[in-house]
Amino acid sequence: MQEPSERGSRASRVGVFVCHCGTNIAGTVDVCRLVEYAGTLPGVALAREYKYMCSDPGQELIQQEIREHGLDRVVVAACSPCLHEKTFRTATAKGGLNAYHFQMVNIREHDSWVHEDKDAALEKAKDLVRAAVRRVRLHQALETKRASINPDVLVVGGGIAGIHAALTLANAGKHVYLVEREPTIGGHMAKFDKTFPTLDCAACILTPKMTAVKAHPNITLWTLSEVTRVEGYVGNYQVNVTRKPRYVLEDLCVGCLECIEACVYQQAKVLDEFNLGLGKRKPIYIPFPQAVPLLVVIDPETCIEFKSHKCKKTCVEICGERNAIDFEQQDRTETIEVGTIILGTGFKVFDARRIPYYGYGTYPNVYTSLELERLVNASGPTGGEVVLRDGRTPKSVGIIHCVGSRDAHTNRYCSRVCCMYSLKLAHLIKEKTEADVYNFYIDMRTPGKGFEEFYNRVAEEGLKLVRGKVADVYPEGNGDGRLVLQVEDTLLGMVRKVPVDMVVLSVGLEAQADAQEVRRMFNITCAGEGFFLERHPKLAPVNTFTDGIFLAGCCQSPKDIPDTVAQAGAAAAEALALIDAGSIEMEPNTAYVLEEVCSGCKTCIPMCPYSAISFLEDKKKAEINEVLCKGCGTCVAACPSGSIRQNLFEDEEIFEEIEGVLTYA
Amino acid sequence: MTKPKVAFYWCAACGGCEETVVDLAEQILDVVAAVDIVFWPVALDFKRKDVEAMPDKSIAACFLNGAIRTTEQEEMAHLLRRKSQTLLAFGSCAQLGGIPGLANLWQRESVLERVYQECPSNVNLDGVRPSRQYRDNGHSVTLPTLFDTVLTLDQVVDVDYYVPGCPPTPKLLLEAVQALLGGNLPPKGAVLAPDHALCEECPRKDTRPDKLMLTEFKRPHEALIDEEKCLMAQGLLCMGPATRGGCEALCVKGNMPCTGCFGPTSRVKDSGAKALSAFASLVNSNDEKEIAGILGNIADPVGTFYRYSLPSSLLRRKRVEA
Numbered sequence: 001m002q003e004p005s006e007r008g009s010r011a012s013r014v015g016v017f018v019c020h021c022g023t024n025i026a027g028t029v030d031v032c033r034l035v036e037y038a039g040t041l042p043g044v045a046l047a048r049e050y051k052y053m054c055s056d057p058g059q060e061l062i063q064q065e066i067r068e069h070g071l072d073r074v075v076v077a078a079c080s081p082c083l084h085e086k087t088f089r090t091a092t093a094k095g096g097l098n099a100y101h102f103q104m105v106n107i108r109e110h111d112s113w114v115h116e117d118k119d120a121a122l123e124k125a126k127d128l129v130r131a132a133v134r135r136v137r138l139h140q141a142l143e144t145k146r147a148s149i150n151p152d153v154l155v156v157g158g159g160i161a162g163i164h165a166a167l168t169l170a171n172a173g174k175h176v177y178l179v180e181r182e183p184t185i186g187g188h189m190a191k192f193d194k195t196f197p198t199l200d201c202a203a204c205i206l207t208p209k210m211t212a213v214k215a216h217p218n219i220t221l222w223t224l225s226e227v228t229r230v231e232g233y234v235g236n237y238q239v240n241v242t243r244k245p246r247y248v249l250e251d252l253c254v255g256c257l258e259c260i261e262a263c264v265y266q267q268a269k270v271l272d273e274f275n276l277g278l279g280k281r282k283p284i285y286i287p288f289p290q291a292v293p294l295l296v297v298i299d300p301e302t303c304i305e306f307k308s309h310k311c312k313k314t315c316v317e318i319c320g321e322r323n324a325i326d327f328e329q330q331d332r333t334e335t336i337e338v339g340t341i342i343l344g345t346g347f348k349v350f351d352a353r354r355i356p357y358y359g360y361g362t363y364p365n366v367y368t369s370l371e372l373e374r375l376v377n378a379s380g381p382t383g384g385e386v387v388l389r390d391g392r393t394p395k396s397v398g399i400i401h402c403v404g405s406r407d408a409h410t411n412r413y414c415s416r417v418c419c420m421y422s423l424k425l426a427h428l429i430k431e432k433t434e435a436d437v438y439n440f441y442i443d444m445r446t447p448g449k450g451f452e453e454f455y456n457r458v459a460e461e462g463l464k465l466v467r468g469k470v471a472d473v474y475p476e477g478n479g480d481g482r483l484v485l486q487v488e489d490t491l492l493g494m495v496r497k498v499p500v501d502m503v504v505l506s507v508g509l510e511a512q513a514d515a516q517e518v519r520r521m522f523n524i525t526c527a528g529e530g531f532f533l534e535r536h537p538k539l540a541p542v543n544t545f546t547d548g549i550f551l552a553g554c555c556q557s558p559k560d561i562p563d564t565v566a567q568a569g570a571a572a573a574e575a576l577a578l579i580d581a582g583s584i585e586m587e588p589n590t591a592y593v594l595e596e597v598c599s600g601c602k603t604c605i606p607m608c609p610y611s612a613i614s615f616l617e618d619k620k621k622a623e624i625n626e627v628l629c630k631g632c633g634t635c636v637a638a639c640p641s642g643s644i645r646q647n648l649f650e651d652e653e654i655f656e657e658i659e660g661v662l663t664y665a
Numbered sequence: 666m667t668k669p670k671v672a673f674y675w676c677a678a679c680g681g682c683e684e685t686v687v688d689l690a691e692q693i694l695d696v697v698a699a700v701d702i703v704f705w706p707v708a709l710d711f712k713r714k715d716v717e718a719m720p721d722k723s724i725a726a727c728f729l730n731g732a733i734r735t736t737e738q739e740e741m742a743h744l745l746r747r748k749s750q751t752l753l754a755f756g757s758c759a760q761l762g763g764i765p766g767l768a769n770l771w772q773r774e775s776v777l778e779r780v781y782q783e784c785p786s787n788v789n790l791d792g793v794r795p796s797r798q799y800r801d802n803g804h805s806v807t808l809p810t811l812f813d814t815v816l817t818l819d820q821v822v823d824v825d826y827y828v829p830g831c832p833p834t835p836k837l838l839l840e841a842v843q844a845l846l847g848g849n850l851p852p853k854g855a856v857l858a859p860d861h862a863l864c865e866e867c868p869r870k871d872t873r874p875d876k877l878m879l880t881e882f883k884r885p886h887e888a889l890i891d892e893e894k895c896l897m898a899q900g901l902l903c904m905g906p907a908t909r910g911g912c913e914a915l916c917v918k919g920n921m922p923c924t925g926c927f928g929p930t931s932r933v934k935d936s937g938a939k940a941l942s943a944f945a946s947l948v949n950s951n952d953e954k955e956i957a958g959i960l961g962n963i964a965d966p967v968g969t970f971y972r973y974s975l976p977s978s979l980l981r982r983k984r985v986e987a
């Protein structure tokens with residue numbers, strides 16, 4: 001083990017600056033005594049306190065003291081480095097030192113905010129400051145490098161989030177690749193008839209945006225496609241997109257839809273995914289009339305030609321010279337280079353079968369809310385008529401809120417949109433059937449612009465609101481298919497049994513089933529409930545912990561369309577900000593191989609999550625690409641001979657810090 | 666001109682290090698021609714009082730092998746330190762604690778219990794234990810006390826250089842003697858061996874795949890070992906990547922994996938932890954249960970990763986029970 005002294009001597013004029021953060025820190029930690037203590041530490045030339053270190057005068061103070069007292073290192077004891085490390089590094093640099101001759105101590109989140117015992121909090125602050133002082137004395141001067149930003153953007157998911165982000169960027173003149181795995185873009189919103197709280201027609205506001213995507217010269221739209229590999233780093237991502245076969249050639253199909261008519265299947269027999277199985281389609285079909293791109297798609301699972309190779313292929317016949325149908329189409333992989341990525345992969349609805357006592361999948365007259373969206377939709381399987389599976393119009397309907405939300409057994413969180421869409425559905429059902437509609441809710445949550453007004457409006461239409469969690473749904477017993485909802489009405493304080501013709505389950509919003517795989521591929525994080533995690537809940541809500549990758553819409557958390565669109569715009573703006581800056585500063589905390597002593601054991605080669613390490617065959621040594629390295633430290637820990645080191649995390653620095661924190665003062 | 670005086674001494678060790686001296690074969694004559702061996706209890710009849718009689722610092726170099734685990738060894742270490750200009754920790758036991766150092770997984774009492782009572786090959790019906798004082802025929806003998814914890818030489822006295830190995834190779838010994846005689850020594854505290862890991866000098870190096878990940882760790886008797894291929898690539902726990910080179914891959918050439926006797930490189934503070942972290946990194950799974958299964962496969966992890974270095978590790982020993 002090389003002693004620190006061999007790697008350059010310890011700095012001896014450290015300045016320690018302690019922040020009060022108003023009363024956030026000073027209310028718990030005795031700042032004056034901390035400063036007094038810091039002043040006695042070996043190597044410390046001066047210690048100061050200030051009310052708000054991050055303010056302009058606070059930063060000025062640091063610069064001034066560096067100059068006046070010839071400080072050679074700076075320690076700031078304040079809040080989390082996530083918030084202000086950059087601020088103070090800049091101040092250190094402005095004072096004339098290298099920006100990395102600086103160390104930050106978190107005595108707020110790690111101390112004053114989490115402790116009540118003031119004496120102990122002071123002792124802890126002392127320990128942390130002592131560790132930082134010992135560490136910073138060994139800090140080496142480092143240089144930051146810049147990486148250029150490729151102006152092209154990848155948007156994953158063609159729901160309203162992806163559509164809005166793509167259009168915003170394309171309108172700003174950037175090239176966008178929009179990748180959607182279904183045959184059409186539109187996402188969940190394309191399934192709705194009306195949207196709360198304004199009850200405007202979903203298609204009327206969505207389809208113009210969908211066609212704009214298709215028509216935009218700056219957007220490359222790939223449907224039936226998925227991202228299968230992501231490599232690189234902010235500004236320079238290499239992405240593989242696998243495009244599944246449509247069996248219809250995009251540039252030859254004109255969207256006349258004659259082939260659908262001509263298919264050997266006279267009748268549509270296949271359950272139709274877009275209508276959640278409430279309608280039927282043929283093996284060759286379009287998902288819905290306004291699908292974008294408006295191209296037919298062949299489902300190889302049900303197409304006779306794929307099964308037996310003996311179909312008359314009437315579709316090919318009618319397509320004739322256009323020759324757009326190609327049964328031989330295979331997966332293709334496109335490799336693209338982009339600088340930034342926006343994820344808008346949306347949500348999936350809660351699987352109502354997970355709550356068996358609501359009878360979804362058992363009783364035919366129990367529906368999910370999403371199915372109802374299709375039933376009330378004018379272009380849905382019933383042409384917008386709300387009818388039961390046997391064709392009858394329901395005379396009474398019970399809508400159960402919070403199915404798969406706010407429940408310890410399924411999801412604890414509130415899905416945010418269910419109260420509102422339940423009110424919307426209640427209104428639409430009433431409008432179309434004049435049925436009695438009951439809404440069974442736990443709490444009515446309407447905290448958005450125009451939401452409370454919407455609630456009042458729908459309530460006045462004669463809605464029957466029952467406050468209580470439905471405990472059971474069972475058939476009435478006389479065989480007429482009616483269902484009884486058993487509920488404790490918490491306002492009346494009694495158990496009620498409400499018979500209805502139709503039950504609608506307002507299912508919550510969940511993270512996509514493949515969210516974990518997607519997050520691994522893009523190297524971002526998921527929060528506990530499975531949604532992608534933003535970098536900061538308040539200050540960086542569309543950023544992720546990976547630079548250059550942003551979030552929009554329900555993949556981040558359940559939200560309604562206005563919030564989704566706002567977030568998509570924000571994500572586009574973040575991407576534009578990077579693109580317009582042209583380049584980005586890279587943290588210099590990278591790892592490097594001591595080539596002299598590397599034994600070429602190759603242990604490190606497969607370790608790097610960013611593929612930054614390669615093996616030099618000629619020298620038989622490992623080498624780290626500084627630009628690709630993110631400073632995660634994985635290889636540093638793995639190198640069995642200690643031949644990989646890391647800037648800012650040199651062994652000596654870490655051991656000094658540990659010893660500093662453990663030394664009893 | 667008087668020849669420089671050299672001493673060899675043996676503490677808690679198996680005797681293998683002494684073999685190294687013998688293994689110099691005819692080259693020992695060159696050594697003897699160049700130096701005066703003034704103390705070497707295993708071969709020459711010198712007594713402790715002879716050493717005590719020597720002036721301080723009169724021995725040019727003392728090669729001390731073995732760990733320190735008794736009061737007598739501790740006294741001898743201090744004595745030889747006083748009498749020698751240069752003290753070398755010779756072999757793994759003196760440098761890192763060595764195999765005897767694994768006793769630090771137990772308490773002294775349980776060691777004695779095992780050795781004098783439980784051991785299946787023992788017949789000790791009276792439960793006799795070594796006692797410090799023994800009287801017989803009017804004579805009294807005093808035995809040294811056994812420590813609870815095995816120590817490395819540098820945990821007892823100041824050490825100038827280290828010669829690694831269990832045992833060190835004759836070549837390293839010769840090089841050390843030549844360096845001493847020639848006066849071209851590295852800075853104090855250095856290990857007199859190369860500072861790269863064994864892979865650097867391993868004849869099988871090129872056969873290791875670039876991206877090796879493992880789903881199974883095997884012990885040598887569980888595999889038909891290919892004589893050409895990287896042992897890690899065959900799923901064997903070869904300590905080579907985590908072990909200082911200098912032995913010229915002796916074990917690997919004998920178709921056995923490296924067990925790590927040369928200790929870590931100068932850049933590693935705790936060799937066992939480092940090796941463990943390196944090998945754990947190679948586990949090819951993301952499933953917690955599966956990972957536990959694969960790692961559970963490693964028999965005796967402490968004995969594998971800290972085989973020669975427990976006393977010199979950050980933890981040094983298993984917790985002393987109150």
Ligand SMILES: Cc1cc2nc3c(=O)[nH]c(=O)nc-3n(C[C@H](O)[C@H](O)[C@H](O)COP(=O)(O)OP(=O)(O)OC[C@H]3O[C@@H](n4cnc5c(N)ncnc54)[C@H](O)[C@@H]3O)c2cc1C
Pocket residue numbers: 156157158159160161162179180181182185186187188189192194195196197225226227344345346347348349369370373417421424509512518552553554555559560561562564
């Ligand atoms: C029953 C119901 C009714 C609702 N009613 C309203 C309403 O009236 N008003 C309102 O404001 N909000 C309403 N909402 C909420 C609304 O649906 C969401 O706010 C909105 O759909 C979010 O859009 P998004 O783009 O984030 O996600 P989505 O609409 O889920 O779109 C995600 C898209 O990404 C694609 N995708 C997913 N993963 C991948 C992948 N790995 N690769 C490529 N593509 C992928 C999907 O196929 C999909 O096209 C309702 C929700 C429900 C469940």
Ligand code: SF4
Pocket residue numbers: 590591607608609610611612613624628629630631632633634635636646
């Ligand atoms: S520290 Fe090592 S493993 Fe981590 S990103 Fe850098 S090179 Fe890769």
Ligand code: SF4
Pocket residue numbers: 593597598599600601602603604605621622638639640641642643644862906
């Ligand atoms: S793990 Fe260390 S010694 Fe092995 S190849 Fe990588 S850098 Fe070299």
